Amino acid sequence: MYKINENYQKLPGSYLFSTIAKKVSAFAEANPQKEIIRLGIGDVTQPLAPAIIQAMHQAVDEMADAATFHGYAPDLGYEFLRTAIAEHDYKARGCDISADEIFVSDGAKSDSANIQEIFGQDNRIAVCDPVYPVYVDSNVMAGRTGTYNAETETWSNVIYMPCTMENGFVPEFPKEAPDIIYLCLPNNPTGTTITKQQLQEWVDYANKIGAVIIYDGAYEAYISEENVAHSIFECQGARTCAIELKSYSKNAGFTGVRLGYTVVPKDLKCQGASLNQMWARRHGTKFNGAPYIVQRAGEATYSPEGKAQLKEQVAYYMKNAAAIKNGLGAAGYTVFGGVNAPYIWLKTPGNMTSWEFFDYLLEQANVVGTPGSGFGPSGEGYFRLTAFGSYENTLAALERIRKL
Amino acid sequence: MYKINENYQKLPGSYLFSTIAKKVSAFAEANPQKEIIRLGIGDVTQPLAPAIIQAMHQAVDEMADAATFHGYAPDLGYEFLRTAIAEHDYKARGCDISADEIFVSDGAKSDSANIQEIFGQDNRIAVCDPVYPVYVDSNVMAGRTGTYNAETETWSNVIYMPCTMENGFVPEFPKEAPDIIYLCLPNNPTGTTITKQQLQEWVDYANKIGAVIIYDGAYEAYISEENVAHSIFECQGARTCAIELKSYSKNAGFTGVRLGYTVVPKDLKCQGASLNQMWARRHGTKFNGAPYIVQRAGEATYSPEGKAQLKEQVAYYMKNAAAIKNGLGAAGYTVFGGVNAPYIWLKTPGNMTSWEFFDYLLEQANVVGTPGSGFGPSGEGYFRLTAFGSYENTLAALERIRKL
Numbered sequence A, B: 001m002y003k004i005n006e007n008y009q010k011l012p013g014s015y016l017f018s019t020i021a022k023k024v025s026a027f028a029e030a031n032p033q034k035e036i037i038r039l040g041i042g043d044v045t046q047p048l049a050p051a052i053i054q055a056m057h058q059a060v061d062e063m064a065d066a067a068t069f070h071g072y073a074p075d076l077g078y079e080f081l082r083t084a085i086a087e088h089d090y091k092a093r094g095c096d097i098s099a100d101e102i103f104v105s106d107g108a109k110s111d112s113a114n115i116q117e118i119f120g121q122d123n124r125i126a127v128c129d130p131v132y133p134v135y136v137d138s139n140v141m142a143g144r145t146g147t148y149n150a151e152t153e154t155w156s157n158v159i160y161m162p163c164t165m166e167n168g169f170v171p172e173f174p175k176e177a178p179d180i181i182y183l184c185l186p187n188n189p190t191g192t193t194i195t196k197q198q199l200q201e202w203v204d205y206a207n208k209i210g211a212v213i214i215y216d217g218a219y220e221a222y223i224s225e226e227n228v229a230h231s232i233f234e235c236q237g238a239r240t241c242a243i244e245l246k247s248y249s250k251n252a253g254f255t256g257v258r259l260g261y262t263v264v265p266k267d268l269k270c271q272g273a274s275l276n277q278m279w280a281r282r283h284g285t286k287f288n289g290a291p292y293i294v295q296r297a298g299e300a301t302y303s304p305e306g307k308a309q310l311k312e313q314v315a316y317y318m319k320n321a322a323a324i325k326n327g328l329g330a331a332g333y334t335v336f337g338g339v340n341a342p343y344i345w346l347k348t349p350g351n352m353t354s355w356e357f358f359d360y361l362l363e364q365a366n367v368v369g370t371p372g373s374g375f376g377p378s379g380e381g382y383f384r385l386t387a388f389g390s391y392e393n394t395l396a397a398l399e400r401i402r403k404l
Helices: A016-030 A050-063 A079-093 A108-118 A133-141 A196-209 A275-286 A292-300 A304-330 A354-365 A391-403 B016-030 B050-063 B079-093 B108-118 B133-141 B196-209 B275-286 B292-300 B304-330 B354-365 B391-403
Strands: A102-105 A125-129 A158-162 A180-184 A212-216 A242-247 A260-263 A335-337 A343-347 A382-386 B102-105 B125-129 B158-162 B180-184 B212-216 B242-247 B260-263 B335-337 B343-347 B382-386
Touching (some): A016 A354, A050 A304, A079 A260, A079 A292, A102 A275, A108 A212, A133 B275, A304 A335, A354 A382, B050 B304, B079 B102, B079 B260, B102 B275, B108 B212, B108 B242, B108 B260, B108 B275, B125 B133, B180 B196, B304 B343, B304 B391, B354 B382
Parallel strands (some): A125 A158, A212 A242, B125 B158, B180 B212
Antiparallel strands (some): A242 A260
């Protein structure tokens, strides 16, 4: 008789965003006349930029002709895309990353969930609290997190690094040494970040204790301050301790297009084993490449036209972020983030829990946000709003919230 | 200090098709004047059908307008595609499968590698020998296969079911009861298949011993004989013991488009745990949907025009299969397959090993095939050719092989 993976049974509830989607869908069904504004799930709303649309049409046409048809893609991704990434995302910033250290994928969510596979069972992970749920959940499924304490909503074998108002949302080195450290900067969900100098301290710490940093840079395009690193590889020594995950979802609106990449430097070695080679093996065995059309769309984000159009798109969303931050601030809310990231993190008013505020906002203002406690125990009492709505909807949502 | 997944170190050599790609690329570099014909890796060569191209252009245009833009897809795949699958691939064949038992993915390779994750560590897998390498390799990475014997090229904790000339390439029930049985029918690499009645016996066997069958139906579109099942769910009782993987790579030429789906029936339960729910959780946590554009392309394969165009495309490849089979047969080779599958499986001439014949064919005829031993020990002395070339190239390759 076959046996299931018992670790799945340990997972409390369902994936956060699935739960929200179900709640919103039930509310919409019960209240068909209400116009819901969604500032919850972090999905973009602006259409793809013209340069990207043009590249995709051209790639579709290539697929229509045997002479230009593209079948299976190379394991690591097309050379044209990996070269563009190495050039624009790394060399242009003075980072020493070559094309064969870049692995193109169907998005950073898959990579952030799958990356733990190349590590052994007996590693202890450290995460910021609150945190993007995928890092922890994927480790739960792999059996690396110990037992779940429903009261504290924590796992016995996970090191939590609280990020709250009190420490300015800057994670502190944990008391016990972790093996794998997940850092998402600029941060989802808090919308805050740390300086390049603070990141350098994390790199030094990881190298000192022999930990590896999984660095999620999905929101890099939203950095507006000078002293914030756009890549962990801007830090000295990161090549021996860091893996970087990147996404096109937020800088180019690819949430429904699906493209990302992971950088595993060749200097990242564990007792002689090359993590670059291990990830290559994983990629070659369990994945079959991102679609040709999508990789051409990714390439178009680096053309002069593509870059200019995406800069405008990011500015559009950051205008929303500023509007939310200033608007809620003026209405008496305590707000964070929104300067280097498209997320606003606010203290729930009164003594409402995160889910109470979620229900309150959905029912009274018909606005969907994300309850902070869904990201971890230290997220309790906080709430996330995204800047990814349309400007009109963002202002309308603000107006509704102010009137409450 | 972090630890790596030591199971990766156990993997002998690299992924089969990566090895072939490297060998061919080295030969091409050393012999730039030679025109290589590739009948190896199983990649298609015909362009996408017009109905699919049209659907993709339309979907790209939708992504260019905020009013019709599509961001994150629903976890399980878009309703329009899942409904089309349930209707055309199941209900039309009398199979009782509903849309919420269908999980759309980025292709059957990913699914066939990932599906083992929802099972516990202490399951024993059974595979046909020869076999598509991903089934075994993904279980090696998960630590389920025991130790590797380099001499016999087998894993201590894998049950091999030899499929050779001697048993007509029909796997027999193993002596030891397996927990998870991988069946790919019509078969890659042998190009052979079994009757619906024989498949029913496997379903009965699995239900009797409490095993689950992972049924890879990637080549279903190539079935030409009446008594062969197009889905395992044509068999009585399959809903309590089978998971089916399907691909659009071969029936619609999506090798570079990336789309597939997996069916996990709600009746598939292990001590009360629903495998359907477990796979939904896995999908929701570690995957973020296939691209909207690609799902629309998938939908187009079910339109009347799409169906007619793909029928022609399959017929085109099967004409190649017949040409190879008849041509090599006439030249004195012993050949199998090619009737219900786009693969020809041949005995290597003389006493050549599979890799010897690979090198011989590459060097003397500049034709690339796949060595049978790359698929498992019982594949030694066999060789796979695919029907996925152009008709002209297929005839040219045949002519070169005949002249050897």
